[in-house]
Amino acid sequence: MDIFILVLLICSVLFPVYHMINSLLIMRKPPTYLSDKCTKEKGISVLIPCYNEESILKTTIESLNALKYNHAEFVFINDGSTDSTFKVLEELLELKPIFKRYSLTELEFMPIKKVYQSIKYPNMIVINKVNGGKADALNAGIIVSSNDIIVTLDADSTLDNQSLSIINNAFEDNSIIAAGGMVHVLQGRKKVNDQLVPSLKSKFIVRLQLLEYLRGFYVYKASLAKSNALSIISGAFGIFRKDVLLEVKGYRRTVGEDIDITMKIQKYLGRSPGSRIVFIPEACCYTEVPESWKDLYKQRIRWQKAYTDCLVIYFRDLCKTVLSKKLSFFFLIDSFFTGIICTYVIVVSFFALLLFINPLSLNKIFIYLIFSSICSFIYNLISLRIARKYAFKLPSKEYNRLLQTLIGDLLVLRFFNIAVVCIGTIAYFIRKEGWNKVSRTGRDYTLEQAS
Structure with a gap:
């Protein structure tokens, strides 16, 4: 004993x-993608899987429209929602059905009913499909997407204005095949002079998660990435080369699709010497976190199940x-x-x-x-x-x-x-579970942050 x-x-x-030491060492040398800026924008497809997201979509769409990046395609995947998610998308985007050609691959996903394009915002696409879970929805999005760089984003997450430009610069390095970005707590921000600044004027449970996200990303993930040992690219904000996602046969239907896809890409690295998975802390997104202990418990149980699932599979x-x-x-x-x-x-x-x-x-x-x-x-x-x-x-x-x-x-x-x-x-x-979603607040953060 x-x-x-x-x-x-x-x-x-x-x-x-x-x-701690590893993460502090990272600060000593600024990454090359900050100094060697790319003058040409690459095409980036942002995938947003949606299941019963009617309350948050208006905020999501407004935040995407505010991004200063011209060559971005935003793909909403309605995964058989049982609420008014698709109806809200129709109303906000003014959808028209389109024929979208895509090749058959080994990626598994439930049938796509129809693909739509926004009349109001032509760079926004909506996939309406049969329910199959988050991994299934992402696979459908990968196939329909048009660009070589894929960004996965949760429907309750919003990207920082500079994130896509930073990703564009970072992926000039052909050795980078996948990356994780920084995820901040949305409720831990307040808008001042059109800028989101940190604030602790929130619930105690939110503040605890805000601190947890800081150490989880800036210390733990940064250190693992520096050691070529990153095992989780967060599902809230991940960046991948499309050809690599196709090569590893996309996402597996599981409770923890984010850790599983990272492990699959790590295995791919063994067959592709010189390739890397990195952490890009300058590229940020803001995500809504649970505001009750019940919802936090549900979320964390799902995360633990996801880890255990991958442990069993890859042990x-x-x-x-x-x-x-x-x-x-x-x-x-x-x-x-x-x-x-x-x-x-x-x-x-x-x-x-x-x-x-x-x-x-x-x-x-x-x-x-x-x-x-x-x-x-x-x-x-x-x-x-x-x-x-x-x-x-x-x-x-x-x-x-x-x-x-x-x-x-x-x-x-x-x-x-x-x-x-x-x-x-x-x-x-x-018992394994599917999405096991926590409830959304449905609040309008554009008004709340400005108050």
């Missing part, structure tokens, strides 16, 4: 320290290369062993020690909690330090809210996530 606690303590500190391959590939090492040792196995052991040990009342052993558990808490607090501070480089600067009057959020992360969200890991992993083997 003593040895295991020691191993647990080392792992819980060693990996976060590695990611054998990962074990074979755990000592030779950084992806396998971090996936199995950092994520699986430290993130899941150790979580179960520490939870079981804690309750067992409470029942048997062994003060000596309890002290060891508390020592672990204290060390991991200190490490988590420093991790958050590092993520805030890096975020400042990317214009995430809070006004000084909001520092009290920031301190409350930092404390809440340690005392509330951390233990919430422990529970999600334990429950979600077991739940995967009981």
Whole structure:
């Protein structure tokens, strides 16, 4: 038991320290795509899968129209919605049916009923299809899309005005075949002089997620990408070369299509020396996050099921290369062993020690909690330090809210996530689910942010 606690303590500190140092090193050298700007715009197709999104579509369409990029095509995929999603798209876009030629491939998706083009905005396309799930909808979008670069975007996400231009510059490098962008919390922004600036004037649960997204992207994803070990390109904002998506046969119908497609592309890298998956923090999108603990729980259980699903599918391959590939090492040792196995052991040990009342052993558990808490607090501070480089600067009057959020992360969200890991992993083997959508707020953020 003593040895295991020691191993647990080392792992819980060693990996976060590695990611913190790695992410800080990235800041020392600006990426070439910021200095060597491309003068020609590439064609980019933005795929927006929609299932019962009637409340958010107006905001989504307005945000897409505000983008300053001329060679973008926006493809809405109505995946058999049971609400008025298609009707809203018809009203907002003034749709006309078109004949869209596309080749038969090995990508699987449910039948497409009809393809439409907007009369009002000719660069907007709508696919109306039979329900098949998010992965299925994305596959249909890939086939119908016209351009060589594919961006996947959730319907409740909005792109920053410069994101497509930054992607255009980054993909001048032919070695980049896929990338993840930065995902910010939409409710954590306020519009000032036509600019979205950070703000903590939101619900406590939203602030906790805002902080979590900062460290999850600016530290963890950035570090993994630098180590060529990125295993998840977020479904809210991913960028891919179309030919690579076709080569790996698109998305698999699963609860976690984003992690699965990333793992498939990572396998493709083994057959394509010199190719890379990168993280582009300057390309940003803003996404709506859950505002209730019930919805957050549903979302995180789905995320944990997605991770477990890929762990089961790719486990054998990962074990074979755990000592030779950084992806396998971090996936199995950092994520699986430290993130899941150790979580179960520490939870079981804690309750067992409470029942048997062994003060000596309890002290060891508390020592672990204290060390991991200190490490988590420093991790958050590092993520805030890096975020400042990317214009995430809070006004000084909001520092009290920031301190409350930092404390809440340690005392509330951390233990919430422990529970999600334990429950979600077991739940995967009981019942897999499809979209498992959380409810949208339906709020008009263009008005709310300006107030």
